[in-house]
Amino acid sequence: VCVDVCVGCDRWAALIDLIHLMFYPPCCDDDDDSSCPGTRDYNPKQMAIREKVFNTIISCFKRHGAETIDTPVFELKETLTGKYGEDSKLIYDLKDQGGELLSLRYDLTVPFARYLAMNKITNIKRYHIAKVYRRDNPAMTRGRYREFYQCDFDIAGQYDAMIPDAECLKIVYEILHELDLGDFRIKVNDRRILDGMFAVCGVPDDKFRTICSTVDKLDKMSWEDVKKEMVNEKGLSEQAADQIGEYVIMCVVGGMDLAEHLLQDQKMSQSKQACAGLSDIKLLFSYLQLFQVTDKVVFDLSLARGLDYYTGVIYEAVLTQAGVASVTTEAQNGAPGSTEESVSVGSVAGGGRYDGLVGMFDPKGRKVPCVGVSIGIERIFSIMEQKAEVSAEKVRTTEVQVMVASAQKNLLEERLKLTAELWNAGIKAEVMYKKNPKLLSQLQHCEESGIPLVAILGEQELKDGVVKLRVVATREEVSHTVDIHTAPHLRTI
């Protein structure tokens, strides 16, 4: 028994309909709205926005078959030591009150690697959304905080090249598309290509990383300034710098074609490393075409990224929409000295392949290849909050469907009874905690908190055994014979 499918763009339409049918009975609305850093509190409005963002991201992770784990907020100090380079000074230590020395987690990647090694896990696709801590002097004006969320998706395991890497990029694409933050671009590069390029350009091995972080500034600084820094501050030869310049300026952005071009490049092709990286980039792009995301993904030779532990593909998503810069300056929450989020203004996601980290936690140094992405969730929150402020529509902080109100005094009992009935029936209902509230104040509460329906109890109505149900927005009173389809305004509830 088979599914007939026509070749072409929607060749799978029939199959998809079929699968949909199996999971969702006809006309089933999935209600995705029904689910949810110095230091600061999050108020209900901020929490409501966060909840929506989390729901979008988590449902994408789940669509890709991810499990989730959680790790303690503090780790043994030694676990974090020597993983973050000079950023280690930003780690929060707990006071020695006896017992082990503990530190607050600095990111979610190191605890993940520790978790895999500790539990001898060699295969997992997991997401982890939690707060991390950095001892930054909180410059609130720059929107930086010492406590902030990170939102990581990682695939651990020995697999065929570039397949999980491609899925990570697909996920970034889906999330940024669904969050509707405006246009974006995903830059891709490979540590091996960078190192290969540095080698053939005559950069001494011990200078790879420091030169790498200078190159990484190309999106904020002019080539002249980048070159100055390389030569004057980092002591690179004029000539080596110019050769790097040829690569990162001449042929900086492209796709498969650029990878192919560089494979032909006389100098570059001398580096085994670079060639390995370049052919993997080609393979990656072939998978990205199958995933239909090549319209946003570019191979960018100038992308370097700070973190030491990357060993292969690296990537970063930036918002290209005009006006974002202004937003994201404000939006650098949770990026205190963070190489993960603060790479460039407008960066909303970043990640790459790190095949060596887990081995650092394994007594026998057994390696577990990993590739992952971190979504710049705090930056996204800020953009969403600004959007909400700009847009007219009010953010609801509760999901109450019905307010049980009374027109006269002494109806508290009736109100409580009805409210309980509604709760028991699974309806989100609210009642005022007053014996005799004014009808007006009850209606005002509905309008302020966006409650769509109000059930109004009155003595006469109770005698007659009826209750009025009013749509707050339209003041219209609806009967129980109303058909959902003929009352379109109710759909928007």
Added chain:
Amino acid sequence: VCVDVCVGCDRWAALIDLIHLMFYPPCCDDDDDSSCPGTRDYNPKQMAIREKVFNTIISCFKRHGAETIDTPVFELKETLTGKYGEDSKLIYDLKDQGGELLSLRYDLTVPFARYLAMNKITNIKRYHIAKVYRRDNPAMTRGRYREFYQCDFDIAGQYDAMIPDAECLKIVYEILHELDLGDFRIKVNDRRILDGMFAVCGVPDDKFRTICSTVDKLDKMSWEDVKKEMVNEKGLSEQAADQIGEYVIMCVVGGMDLAEHLLQDQKMSQSKQACAGLSDIKLLFSYLQLFQVTDKVVFDLSLARGLDYYTGVIYEAVLTQAGVASVTTEAQNGAPGSTEESVSVGSVAGGGRYDGLVGMFDPKGRKVPCVGVSIGIERIFSIMEQKAEVSAEKVRTTEVQVMVASAQKNLLEERLKLTAELWNAGIKAEVMYKKNPKLLSQLQHCEESGIPLVAILGEQELKDGVVKLRVVATREEVSHTVDIHTAPHLRTI
């Protein structure tokens, strides 16, 4: 235009149907399954169980119109000082690395009170689910941890007596009922009744609290032992102890009737405090009747609870189901010296009214009356985990609906293409990260991780433009003309 309702048990049925209709089109399935302490990691299976518990609890909180907030994991040390009595020794301090002195939060109630005072909020109904920290020597055997979740619901504001208090009890009832943990009982008492009782029994004012905590042990100790502690350890007079005994032994458990009886009691009626508490208990029970929860709620004179900040009604929910004791001994996670959770074996929720706490954080001492409940979430997790182990059925850690597999080699491209199509259509799909995986291993993966459907690609099928869709459990292959209602086994997917 009105709703006709017949008097009687389901007098509101028509109204309820109507409201349901407006929010949920016919035959809409709400998929509630689609939405997590020394220190320990949570593995995917534990996270899946936590997610279900959280969903049940959060949807109850939302049904009652609650907003949510979040506060930082660390507070200024001074904020926590002097709030927890002798338990303060369990507070985690951060190392002084310059800057303010910080401590990890010990519970969610004090940060909530600090939040209200700081933001001059006088009205809010909020829930907060987050981890708290206690420097207990982790006796893992006893299942205690230094990091654990708390799950609080609180109503702040100046309202008419006992209405919000009654809603808190309704919420406890609903949550324990929905979680299906077995039979339970909710004990209610009032600090004013206890203090009044102590006064009329001749307990010196300065001994109220210490005697209170001894009385609180009645569910674990015999009266004889409790009396010994009062007299020998706490220096109470024999006579006073016996008088207390008369109350807490003779007439320990009841309802409105017991409150009425005590109001008539000669000695008790001499205490204004006790009378105020007793008439509020009567009022509370009248509301609980309207909320239809009196079958599980009892007025228990022996319920004392440890926390100092309670000023009125106090309550605690215990599981009465046989065998729970054994479970909950194991299940005392997150109850290190915690008066909030460890009051008695089997206690799964507790709370009460605290009208003075917010004032402690307000420069002018302005009070905001509060009542709230804390769900013993860690204990509930442990019970659920044990249930899951006992029951045959496997806990799924992912929600993958379809595995895209291939019968022959060299179909990677087709598999990736189809998988992308499914993702784009919002279907939760997985594909193996191998160029040429064996069909058997692909099917095994489905069975291990509970994936219900597998789409099998084969060269011939692709030529014919078809794809096989197989139900893993039954091996049955379904066509796209299948009707959801004639394939009942699919409903269970």
